[in-house]
Amino acid sequence: MVKIESSPKVSVVIPNYNHAPYLEKRLDSVFNQTYRDFEVILLDDGSTDNSLEILKSYSDHPKVKHFVVSEEKNSGLPFKQWQKGIQLAKGEYIWIAESDDWAEVDFLEKLVPHLGEHTGIAFCKSHTFIDSTKELSSYYFPEDLYPKRWNESTYFNGRELIKQYHSNINTIPNASACVFQKNLAKFGDDILSMFFSGDWLFWARLMNQTNVYFLAEKLNFWRLSQQTTRKREGDYWVNKRFEESVVCINKIHELFGSGMIKLQNYNWLFMNYYSQVPIWLLPFQKKPEIPVSNFQFKMYLFNSSLIQFFKKVLIRIGLKNRR
Template sequence: MIQFSIIIPNYNHSKYLRERIESVINQSYQNFEIIILDDASTDNSREVIENYRTHAKVKAIIYNETNTGLQSLQWIKGIEAASFDWIWVAESDDIAEPNFLNDAAAEIGNQNKAVIYYTDSYHMKSAEKDPSQVKFSSMKGNYFNTGHWNINYSEDGIVEIDTYMKYVCTINNVSCCVVPKKEALDVLYQFPHMIFYNDWLFYIQMLERCPVVYSASCQNWYRIHQESHFSTRGTGLIKRKECFNILCYLYKAPYITGKNQLVRFFTEQYLGIGIWKERKYIVPLFAFCLKRSPAVFLKFLTHLLVIKITRKKIKYIF
């Protein structure tokens, strides 16, 4: 029987935390344990969390005394405390539908190997759940001009990376995903800690080890708000540096095709967007990229100058 360890990492999401925990506890599939982590929140998250200390499903509650600001460190801590072989990192500001784990268990049970399982998600911008809100399958399908995410599918991990994942993190967010514990720790123990794009690189490295299984059923609500991790921390320089690191990782990978096209895509969608309006970042970004990979930097710089000179209009992903 499939058993899940559910990691709920939290930082200052007290207003969403109860709804998140309840959406986990009330899953129709009940073979799971819960591990709650708090990264030294300054709101009343601890008060909310303590209400669940004696709940039968809660295996552990772990508090940090100082804030790390790094999701991957929290993931490692939670997964190390896990008893079971399948991990669901349920971010503290998202919401799960009651059948998320039931569907995951059914799909995983059909496999005789470690897989990455994920579902479609709603892009939740309102305070309440509203099924009329945009689905990630529609957003991705519109950009790539495909119905790929409208139906269930399974795919070899390397093929998935080279077809879609090399361009954008097509696994919508960590809350919609279940991963095998052993492979997740293998990746995370060697992981370069990132602030913004750690999930993208994590999935790339997981897909190098495992095939992917996708459900077109919307079983996750990805909440967009001003206090979200991606919205509140760091600067455009940090984001661009992290994107360049991912680009270099992909560029070096032997299975990646169309590498010059990939550099152009990263230049248009990540590295170059708004750079001429944020001139203070140009010199430190160029210095970082040149040191990281002179060959990739030269291609990036060439594409950047072509875009500026030709005033090329860019079709952005989202």
């Protein structure tokens, strides 16, 4: 009798590029999971460090089903690697375990049971580190806009989560903190061509089809290393990140019709982008492709930045008076 091998419940996709210093910690945190019904897919996108040596040393592990090395130069487009891993996956659920992050050993054990017929996404909070040593205190950045919402574990209707929160800010800022149903994954040329913000739109398209479980517990360790796309510096990359984020907000709102869009949906994005621009130059900034007039946009920026400026002044005065 031929034994038929059953498919694993979870496929763990580990896309890597030049993360040799972090790989062993990442791989060990996956292989040591207390939840055992998973397979591992190792991907390397043209690394030039000793990543391949490390990956090869793990490639014979019984949990590893695929080890794929790109024959081309690194593309810099992370979501193409996501797509490749998901296409190879046999599991019902996907965990994109980024190669510079790591997880608690009970990460899958605590998230997978919340997935099912009506709930296709489960995610948790993250500890956030600058490289290996310095942890940023309470850095789950959706709390910047909605501090109380993320204090308790809860189920969301996916579309309501988009309307209330995800249309304004990426509520799953790190893929390593999320497990999702494979058959919900939808990529398009828009996402595949992005360097920074494609995950924001990717999660929205998943949420639009299912319910979501949020676990208010930090089971993931998110590393903001120097190699991560978010750390790219220079005017070109600052503008590229801003442009991609605006595209994501616009496309997310298209899921509900343009009538849902409000200028405030772009608030955190504008404030982050224009924090480096002197107030007196704001009226001369080019308006991005959003459905408001130039006058509305520039007055909004000017007033909001003026408020931020006076907040900073008051904080400095307060600190000075304490001395």
